[in-house]
Amino acid sequence: MVSRMSRSAGRDATASSHTQRRRRRSGVCSLLGAALLLSTGLTSGAAAADAQSTQWALSAMKAEEMWKVSTGEGVKIAVIDTGVNPDTPALKGQVLADEVPESLAHKATEDDEGHGTTMAELIAGTGAGGGLKGLAPGAKVVPYRVAMKAETGPESRKFPDLADVIRAVADSDVKIINMSFGGEFHVPDIEKAITYAHSKGKLMITSAVTNPESKHAVGYPAAYPYVVGVAATDASGKVINRSEESNFVDVAAPGQDLASYCDTVRRSSCDGNEGIDGAAALTSASAALVWSAHPDWTANQVLGSLIDTAGRDWEKDDPSTFLGYGLVRPRRVLENPDFKPGPADTDPLARENDRSMFDKSGKPAADDSSDNGNTTLWVVLGGAAAVLALGGGAFAVLRSRRSS
DSSP states (O other): OOOOOOOOOOOOOSSSOOTTTTTTTSTTTTBOOGGGTOOOOOOOOOOOOOOOOOOOHHHHHTHHHTTTTTTOOOOEEEEEEBOTTTTSSSGGGBOGGHHHHGGGGGGTOOOOOSSSHHHHHHOOOOOOGGOOBBBSSEEEEEEOOOOOTTTOOOGGGGGGGGGHHHHHHSSSSOOEEEEEOSSOOHHHHHHHHHHHHHHTTTTEEEEEEEBBBBTTSBBBTTTSTTEEEEEEEEEEEEBBBTBBOOOOOOEEEEEEOOOOSTTTTOOEOOOOOOOHHHHHHHHHHHHHHHHHHTTTTTHHHHHHHHHHBOOOOOOOSOBBBTTTTBOOOOHHHTTTTOOOOOOOOOOOOTTTOOOOBTTSSSSSSSSSOOTTTTTTHHHHHHTOOEEEEEEEEEEEEEEEOOOO
């Protein structure tokens, strides 16, 4: 039986009466009955030995049933992150490093953090050698690495700008862009690149993260139009603490206690991950499963199908600040060979993506958050950086150099 949750009767307190941008039901939409998405109450167990033993999300989402219809074959996903190691057993043959433009390829296949490699395996890992089994093991990953906090000085300047990467992906045959990070600063050039990628038919998916030092600040790139912000749940369907309650959450997916690489040489994995980034990866993989089964669909139709079939116990036209339109259930699309998507050119997030609801600086008009002390960091970095949150709270810095 699907458990119910109460919902507050009022609208989001931060939304002005004249602003529809991301206006959502707030407060207590934090728990969705597991029956809506999860077929079992599995929890992760082993400490680190077998990564697959911790992959409760695959069972919960009934991956084996979906793979009879689609594995994501024929779909390419750009993983913009800390780089992707193509030599892990689970990623051999899955990473298309030769498709990265040379000018943007700096250390794209070197991952000192393990974060990007984890996201890639959650998306398209084969499970070989005890590695992670991705939700879309037939898909392929195109890796990009952007500068992180640990990379300072001259070395950091060798990494490509996020905006340049997004534009390059937009001009390729990659269908999905996975960005499992978030930050507080609006960077106009990144927004322009996202708008361009949208015009080229790309589906962009990112984490809806909260900086614990500035809990209700706007999160980018989730706050930008045309980017799907993903919240994370545990195995019971409850939103985890690191996931953001905000108007920029569009959908949700499993995220807590997903196995991840816990050492820099990527020889072991750890469960107990409190981060939410895996939820974005699983959403990207969900989109790949659907797109592979329906290669003629547009990004609008793929996303629309995931929204239409998402698990929720509230009205579709009244999305939650915790879970957006609900928990993604690609199985509901794949199990219906006659599934009818929406119009190819109709944006399923049109209300959220209404650009008239942004002020001249690009910030949502209803936003009343402050930088809470981060202005100093912004000035120190020359006004050319965005703070990104990775893997449960480790912050990184991504440079966005000024054009000459």
